[in-house]
Amino acid sequence: MSRPQHFGWFLARGFGPQGWGYPSLDWDYDWTRPEVYQGAARTLEQAGFDLVIIEDAPSLGSPSTIDLRVRHAFGGPKHDPLLLAPYLFQATNHLGVVPTVNPAAYLPYTAARQFATLQHLSGNRLGLNVVTDTGSARHFSDAPQLGHDEAYDRAEEWLAGIRALWHSWDDGALLADRETGIYADGTKLRPVGHRGEHFAFDGPLNALPFTEGDPSIISPGGSGRGLGFAGANSDVQLALAPLDEKSVRDYRAKVHEAAIERGRRPDDVKILFAVQPVITSSSEEADRIVAASAHPDDAVLAQIARKQSSDLETDLTSLDLDSALDLSIFGAHVSRGSIQRLIGDRGEGAPLRAHLTALARTGRISDRSGFVGTAEEFADLVEELGDWGNDGILLWGDFHPVTLHRTLDELVPVLRRRGILRREYADGGLQANLRAF
Numbered sequence: 001m002s003r004p005q006h007f008g009w010f011l012a013r014g015f016g017p018q019g020w021g022y023p024s025l026d027w028d029y030d031w032t033r034p035e036v037y038q039g040a041a042r043t044l045e046q047a048g049f050d051l052v053i054i055e056d057a058p059s060l061g062s063p064s065t066i067d068l069r070v071r072h073a074f075g076g077p078k079h080d081p082l083l084l085a086p087y088l089f090q091a092t093n094h095l096g097v098v099p100t101v102n103p104a105a106y107l108p109y110t111a112a113r114q115f116a117t118l119q120h121l122s123g124n125r126l127g128l129n130v131v132t133d134t135g136s137a138r139h140f141s142d143a144p145q146l147g148h149d150e151a152y153d154r155a156e157e158w159l160a161g162i163r164a165l166w167h168s169w170d171d172g173a174l175l176a177d178r179e180t181g182i183y184a185d186g187t188k189l190r191p192v193g194h195r196g197e198h199f200a201f202d203g204p205l206n207a208l209p210f211t212e213g214d215p216s217i218i219s220p221g222g223s224g225r226g227l228g229f230a231g232a233n234s235d236v237q238l239a240l241a242p243l244d245e246k247s248v249r250d251y252r253a254k255v256h257e258a259a260i261e262r263g264r265r266p267d268d269v270k271i272l273f274a275v276q277p278v279i280t281s282s283s284e285e286a287d288r289i290v291a292a293s294a295h296p297d298d299a300v301l302a303q304i305a306r307k308q309s310s311d312l313e314t315d316l317t318s319l320d321l322d323s324a325l326d327l328s329i330f331g332a333h334v335s336r337g338s339i340q341r342l343i344g345d346r347g348e349g350a351p352l353r354a355h356l357t358a359l360a361r362t363g364r365i366s367d368r369s370g371f372v373g374t375a376e377e378f379a380d381l382v383e384e385l386g387d388w389g390n391d392g393i394l395l396w397g398d399f400h401p402v403t404l405h406r407t408l409d410e411l412v413p414v415l416r417r418r419g420i421l422r423r424e425y426a427d428g429g430l431q432a433n434l435r436a437f
């Protein structure tokens with residue numbers, strides 16, 4: 001029997017216009033209404049997924065490039081995923097729902113109270129994808145923008161404060177004793193006086209303590225500081241790394257070392273590797289898709305250019321495809337790593353067409369050159385990761401029914417047959433499911 005794996009779905013375009021710009025996804029769903037998300041959440045629960053994570057960014061980005069972000073809806077609009085969560089909880093019974101939250105946007109007391117409320121309302125199924133992006137700082141105060149590591153320091157202080165509030169009710173504080181008429185013993189509530197570098201507040205929290213564990217903490221940062229944060233704080237780490245044995249084992253070892261350093265057990269952090277497979281009905285179909293991807297037409301390149309223009313906050317759509325890409329068009333606000341990912345090893349003299357074509361190119365799962373393949377081939381890959389000690393897989397995509405069905409319809413039965421994907425949920429919500437194996 002194969003080692004069971006935890007499965008998550010990353011709703012990569014957040015609570016925004018699902019499928020905009022992709023003609024095959026033009027199904028007239030209203031992205032501002034809950035129904036399309038509720039349908040998807042039910043599908044994921046039926047499939048045996050542990051959790052769905054909803055991407056978010058609270059900002060439209062730099063004032064000078066807002067048009068690039070909204071023109072094709074890659075960078076916005078986005079509605080608040082925390083407020084979508086109750087609709088998804090209502091549509092499901094077991095699925096964990098994980099909105100993305102940025103500590104810049106929530107005062108700890110407000111956050112502790114809202115998250116506690118959702119944990120109770122959902123039957124212990126709330127998770128929080130804690131991100132540390134600082135680009136949106138200007139929307140919350142006029143304080144100077146924090147550096148990369150400082151943002152992680154703030155996130156750790158924020159989370160420690162929230163956890164202190166969640167645990168400000170000692171065991172035995174809640175009585176709900178009908179005989180005496182006493183609901184709670186106030187002498188067992190701790191005051192929590194937090195005076196830190198970034199936050200200052202008092203407790204105790206006026207929300208009830210948890211019976212099945214705290215909301216789960218999820219984290220996606222891949223830097224050394226990010227992995228340290230995961231080891232110290234997270235129940236789940238989202239890993240974006242190559243899927244060869246050395247990379248997988250090295251990544252896991254770094255998170256586990258960080259966990260041990262902070263007095264936790266390696267198994268306290270489940271690591272889910274992110275992957276966006278294209279599941280085909282036959283290996284011939286997979287071969288055809290891979291062969292065609294090496295020769296994208298101009299419409300495909302234009303679509304990639306629109307997404308890159310939004311992500312890199314730099315207009316690539318008006319440039320000549322066959323002229324060398326001048327790197328001076330990227331302002332100082334664009335991370336060097338993102339530019340490097342676009343140009344790869346082709347160098348500055350290469351035309352834009354070459355860079356965009358490289359992004360269009362896909363490979364076969366079977367020879368590990370990419371992620372196009374049959375359900376059996378993808379299951380082989382998942383099983384191999386499991387043999388290296390892996391905990392789970394994070395599938396990546398939008399929430400459109402077309403995307404979900406194309407990805408899952410053939411895959412779920414194969415994973416189930418091999419014993420990789422759960423058939424039943426544990427009692428006790430998201431923490432219980434994460435700890436079940």
Ligand SMILES: Cc1cc2nc3c(=O)[nH]c(=O)nc-3n(C[C@H](O)[C@H](O)[C@H](O)COP(=O)(O)O)c2cc1C
Pocket residue numbers: 010054055056057100129130131132133148220221222223224225226227238239240274
């Ligand atoms: C799988 C995955 C999902 C992410 N989701 C978000 C997100 O929803 N919102 C966000 O602002 N950043 C998101 N990030 C970015 C991280 O929060 C982080 O800002 C980024 O990885 C840089 O941190 P690092 O330097 O520690 O890697 C995501 C990253 C990964 C790998």
